[in-house]
Amino acid sequence: MGRSLSVRKMTADKTSARLRRQSRGRKSIFGSAERPRLVVTRSSRHILAQVIDDSRGVTLASASTMEADLRVAEGDKSERAKKVGARVAERAKAAGVETVVFDRAGNKYHGRVAALAEGAREAGLGF
Numbered sequence: 001m002g003r004s005l006s007v008r009k010m011t012a013d014k015t016s017a018r019l020r021r022q023s024r025g026r027k028s029i030f031g032s033a034e035r036p037r038l039v040v041t042r043s044s045r046h047i048l049a050q051v052i053d054d055s056r057g058v059t060l061a062s063a064s065t066m067e068a069d070l071r072v073a074e075g076d077k078s079e080r081a082k083k084v085g086a087r088v089a090e091r092a093k094a095a096g097v098e099t100v101v102f103d104r105a106g107n108k109y110h111g112r113v114a115a116l117a118e119g120a121r122e123a124g125l126g127f
Contacts, residue, residue, distance in 0.1 A: 021105030029103050030054050036099040038088070038120065038127065040113050048083045048110050049088040049120070051097055061091035081112040085119025092125055112118040 020032040031037030043050040048064035065071065065083045069086075073080055092100065092102045100120075121127070 012108065018106040020106070024104065029101055031103075035099050035101055036060055036091075036092075036097055037103050038125070039103040040107065040116055041105060042107055042112060045077075047084055047091055048076070049084055049114060049116055051088060051092045051095070053099060053112055060095045060097060061119055063087040064090060076113050078115040081115040082119035085116035085121075086123040088116075089120040089123035089125035093123075097125075102127045 020033060029037060031052050033053055033055055036051050036053045039050050047064045048062065048066070050062040051060045052058070053060055063070075065077075065080045065084055067072075070080055070083060073083060084123075102117060104113050110119070117127075
């Protein structure tokens with residue numbers, strides 16, 4: 001589960017700092033069947049959200065801006081991230097999930113990550 005930073009000696013300082021923050025957060029964040037983990041993966045262009053039950057190692061719901069209808073959606077990246085949050089919340093509720101643990105994966109809770117969380121909360125997902 002933990003990532004070795006010694007293997008990634010050639011990674012940029014920004015990336016290795018995010019990986020250090022991610023490993024610190026993973027010590028306390030664990031998704032169970034009652035309260036799975038909502039993990040956010042962010043790239044420079046896209047954002048992906050998954051609801052994961054870590055006890056079984058199963059992804060219960062996911063959504064991303066790489067889906068066909070969100071790829072052509074209007075608005076900036078933050079607005080698209082909010083739509084991804086709403087969509088993953090709808091899919092999680094359809095899978096029977098009401099509350100989750102939010103895992104920002106070392107990213108700052110700002111901008112697109114915060115917009116995704118806000119969209120998921122507005123769609124009825126509790127965290």
